[in-house]
Amino acid sequence: MLGNLLKLLCVALLCFYAAAVHAGTLSVVGQSRWVQVAYVFDGDTFRTSGGEKVRLLGINSPEVAHGKQAAQPYSQQAKRQLKALLSNQLVQLRLDREKRDKYGRTLAQVYLRDGRWVNEIMVREGLAHVYTFAPNFYWTKALLKSELAARNEMRGMWKSERWRVLDASDVKNHHIGQFHLVRGYVDGVRSWRFRLGKLSISVPRVARQWFVASDLPKAGQKVTIAGVIRMSFMGNLYLSLHSPYDLRP
Numbered sequence: 695m696l697g698n699l700l701k702l703l704c705v706a707l708l709c710f711y712a713a714a715v716h717a718g719t720l721s722v723v724g725q726s727r728w729v730q731v732a733y734v735f736d737g738d739t740f741r742t743s744g745g746e747k748v749r750l751l752g753i754n755s756p757e758v759a760h761g762k763q764a765a766q767p768y769s770q771q772a773k774r775q776l777k778a779l780l781s782n783q784l785v786q787l788r789l790d791r792e793k794r795d796k797y798g799r800t801l802a803q804v805y806l807r808d809g810r811w812v813n814e815i816m817v818r819e820g821l822a823h824v825y826t827f828a829p830n831f832y833w834t835k836a837l838l839k840s841e842l843a844a845r846n847e848m849r850g851m852w853k854s855e856r857w858r859v860l861d862a863s864d865v866k867n868h869h870i871g872q873f874h875l876v877r878g879y880v881d882g883v884r885s886w887r888f889r890l891g892k893l894s895i896s897v898p899r900v901a902r903q904w905f906v907a908s909d910l911p912k913a914g915q916k917v918t919i920a921g922v923i924r925m926s927f928m929g930n931l932y933l934s935l936h937s938p939y940d941l942r943p
Contacts, residue, residue: 725789731780737772737821739799740780749799750813751790752837754825754873756851768851772821779812780804790830803833817841820850823857823873824920826939828904834939842943845875859918862891865931869923875942876933877918880911888913894932895919901936909938918942 730743737755741747756766758773787802795801804812813833816822818840826834844852851857860869862878882889887896888911897905911917920940921933935941 726786728784728786731783731785734773734777734780737769737776737816740776747797747799748787748804749795749797749801750816750822751801751803751830752824752826752833753813753817753822755816755822756857767854767856768821771850772816775816775819775821776812779806779810779815783807785812790832792830801830813837814840818844818849820844820848820852823851823875824939825873826937828901828937831904831937831939834937838939838943862893865891865893865923867925867931870925870931871922873920873922875918875920876923877916880913880915880917883911883913886910890917890919890933892931893923894926894930895935896932897935901934904937906938909941911941 729746729748731740732743733741735741736758738750738753739747755772755776756769757763758769759765784807786805786807787800788805789800789802793801806812813822814837817824817837824834824837824841826837844850845859859875859877862876865874865876876890876893878890878893880888880890886902887894889895897910918941919933919935920942921935923931923933926932
């Protein structure tokens with residue numbers, strides 16, 4: 695009798711565990727809804743007919759001109775492409791763990807009625823690069839594959855001098871404040887930091903929870919990293935890694 699009760703208890707626990715795992719998966723991919731697109735602002739942002747502002751999650755397209763900021767290369771091509779895909783369309787929004795950004799925009803992967811994945815199309819055609827922040831990593835690996843293909847085939851923005859992958863030795867002061875992909879050989883490895891040419895690369899304390907030791911490169915390894923180039927108070931160039939996916943394939 696006791697043996698049968700133990701067996702039943704084990705089965706119940708296994709069912710509960712399976713349900714919990716399944717629910718965890720659905721907590722990401724199960725959150726979706728349909729909206730009508732009313733207006734496209736640029737290559738990664740649009741407004742719905744209900745007034746909701748939606749930002750394509752996990753990617754960033756070249757900036758259009760606004761205020762005193764000039765348009766970045768391929769910004770108009772990106773905007774035209776997103777308009778062609780979305781204008782007056784009913785689209786599905788799929789949400790990750792963090793639903794809105796600091797500007798109140800809904801963060802979403804966007805799908806057309808025929809099943810096409812808009813975020814991936816923009817990256818694959820070289821009209822956006824991957825731009826991921828924790829904890830929204832669910833679709834990142836697939837997007838990185840498309841970015842790598844676009845870079846290798848020099849599609850869209852990757853043909854432009856502005857967006858080319860920089861060698862670490864070529865990083866200059868005029869790159870400060872710009873997002874770039876930078877490649878080079880790892881040197882001066884210390885805890886949570888290393889050097890790449892003249893760039894100091896570090897993982898901020900707040901981002902370390904997303905990394906494991908195997909994510910970080912070893913001395914002598916050739917890597918490509920992604921992020922915004924900045925200058926410290928001491929006049930040194932640096933770049934911060936906010937997720938393991940800032941280490942590009």
